Amino acid sequence: MVNNSRRLSSIFSALADPTRRKILERLSKLGQCRVTLLAQPFRMTLPAISRHLKVLEEARLIRREKDGREHLISANPEGLKHAGEWITHYVTYWEGRFDAMDEILKLQSPQRKKSS
Amino acid sequence: MVNNSRRLSSIFSALADPTRRKILERLSKLGQCRVTLLAQPFRMTLPAISRHLKVLEEARLIRREKDGREHLISANPEGLKHAGEWITHYVTYWEGRFDAMDEILKLQSPQRKKSS
DNA sequence: GAAATATTTAACAAATCACTTAAATATCTC
């Protein structure tokens, strides 16, 4: 629980950058692919992309497999699932709380119409 | 879709900080509450908390309602839902891709029992 | 209207981030 927090921070800050999100999107289209191909559409040098990949790898959002001089990158859904679970937990928590509050409001003023 | 990217960046970078996540957690326990009460367990000055609240507000993860000199803060599930949807999309995409790959592997090694 | 309270804004410093170019490392091919 305690250490999970650092994991979450690394995942969310990895996802906070649009280039890194595009890399993940691109991976979902291309499947496993090498760094140069992955980097192709970005107007940015290769070292910059390399850095982004390192961040994604450290957040365990991607996996890297070496095949000779090529690095084959693939998506790792586990990492995203982890973040997704944190989010889902709070969304359902809050939604539950708000639904309950809605019920209370309805009981208190039953003539009130829906205002969502 | 294009402009959504900035929104996602602001949400994910808001969630990347452990203090801000704790603020959201605390809000889910306390419901709507004032800044000083929200800030209470954090070993950090009030201006620092105020900044964090600003970041959360700009990401539309919280809402602020003023009541005299007090600011009442509450969670806004919409923001989290937005991030949650982005994540869910890619998780299911990737999972789908991997399930398909799984099928291929099963067909290639038929001694493994297929399970539905 | 002066003092107390709730909160934010300003100004600043240290740390981190996202790039760049140049150099290094590892591998492949001849």
Next chain:
DNA sequence: GAGATATTTAAGTGATTTGTTAAATATTTC
């Protein structure tokens, strides 16, 4: 082994982040 290719690491820079203390802004209370 020399040269080409794939990728990373190093070094540096400007922008952003996260905290601090001090001051400002509203609002309440007496």
